[in-house]
Amino acid sequence: MHHRTSRRTLLAATAATVAAAATGVVGISGAAQATGPSSDSGLKRLIARMSLEEKVGQLFVMRVYGHSATAPDQADIDANLAEIGVRTAAELISTYHVGGIIYFTWAHNTRDPHQIAELSNGIQRAGLAGPTPLPLLISTDQEHGIVCRVGEPATLMPGAMALGAGGSRSDARTAARIAGAELAALGIRQNYAPDADVNVNPANPVIGVRSFGSDPRSVAALVAAQVKGYQSAGVAATAKHFPGHGDTSTDSHTGLPSIHHTREQWAELDAPPFRAxxxxxxxxxxxxxxxxxxxxxxxxxxxxxxxxLTGILREELGYDGVVVTDSLGMEGVRTKYGDERVPVLALKAGVDQLLNPPDLSVAWNAVLAAVKSGEISEARIEESILRIFRLKSKLGLFRDPYVTHAGVDRTVGTRAHLASADRIAEHTTTLLANTGALLPLSRRSHRDLLVVGADPASPSGTTGPPTTTLAGAFQELGFSATALSTGTAPSKARIAEAVAAAQGKDAVVVGTYNVSATSSQRTLVSALAATGVPVITLALRNPYDIAQLTGTGYAASLAAYSWTDVELRAAVRVIAGRAEPVGRLPVPVQRVDDPERTLYPVGYGLSY
Structure with a gap:
């Protein structure tokens, strides 16, 4: 009876919204907006009217395949049936009452801006059509740099370590404000960024350039700047990964890492960005x-x-916002307990949102059973729902969860945004070596260039292989440039082909990628340098490559921190003298033969 009364009341309050949504119009105007609860008392009344099943559902943020909420491609329907037991996003919402959806490129959620906007609106229509009409919180991982889910024509900004090299709080805030505005225009209102990890371990396999750097104070300042940037644009920022993932040598996607910092070391190294x-x-x-x-x-x-989560994050740091898990499909959280216990234990620890469990049915039913058995009180999950609803209310989702095509056109990938991205990127490229003042290159003496090197798998911020992008950027500046992909592990035949192609060139640019002591990328650089043609190396990801290239004979070396187009174009402008190399190392580069000694310290970088 109580639940039926709630349903009539809320459906009446959102009737105009649902009616507008049913017309297929993307977006609703002022007169058609739903009015939703904004105060804690109103939110608590809303929660009290929900069924237990709806309450449990609101705790989950789930993946779903498809470009459309109701009419995905058949392959995506098949994937949804296999992994979730539903056909579409709309069925997912009606079956499990999930409180959020996470977008992935590989799930075919992010084809182009207008499609994303339609998908977001379809998801919101499904949420408002439920027993208790509720908007969803749509999220994604748009860190920029090497982790992006929404690609061009959206504006792609330099990644965290590149911004760390730039060192500008203003640039970090502007990048987040622009990125946030574009996400909000697409209906994505929670971004799993910025990365607040302090990358003190060069061998970290999962964080690296996703971090702003190795200095806790600098990282804290840039994290705070990005929080303000995202949230000023109407997008919830998410600092990750608490209590700090920067000193791990294991990838938590595939194993369970351990950090052996003392409590004092944690407070000094890992905690400052989260406090900020x-x-x-x-x-x-x-x-x-x-x-x-x-x-x-x-x-x-x-x-x-x-x-x-409760003792330190809630009580010591005084944080009372939303706590979301990293993906529950990762091995790091699954190694000690079974999938049915993980969500229950996470809630008991103090989590609010349960992200992307491998089997939603198992996780959802486990939480439902834990509440029914008394292991978790209904009051406990209502605490989490209140935090989630406060956030939805702050973002205006109870008032109007929809986006418009006009908003997409007005906001996403605008000329002004793209110009800002290029300007910010120009502040990030770091010049580490410049023998004989080879750089900047002159079109008079170094007109004919060869670009070779690694072409790693492309993040969303790329339009093609790095060698092709670099060569094209040189050509736009009036150079003659030829691209030759040699890969991350060039063979003897490929190296010989590169050496032959270098004959008669004025300089060779080599894009390197995570060079190791045994990498044949070292052999490539040595063989090219032996031709007598000046060799310029450009680290496409981690700036530590230069330590492994000592003695190979390169003439100049730079760090780009990513191989996205915006960072590669900026690096080319620096090499060609169209921009100054103002980036400074945000992490130290240690010597290979003596890791206790620093080859290039934090803050190092050459100028012209």
């Missing part, structure tokens, strides 16, 4: 699937640790 994010009013914080024995002797993953 909380002080900046961040809307959400993401947990890490890592073990930190000094913070929790039980050695449970932080995602499942009450001492870490």
């Amino acid at each position: 994010a909380a002080a900046a009013g961040i809307d959400s914080i993401m947990t890490a699937h890592i073990v930190v024995p000094a913070l929790d002797p039980s050695e449970d993953p932080a995602t499942l640790s009450r001492p870490i």
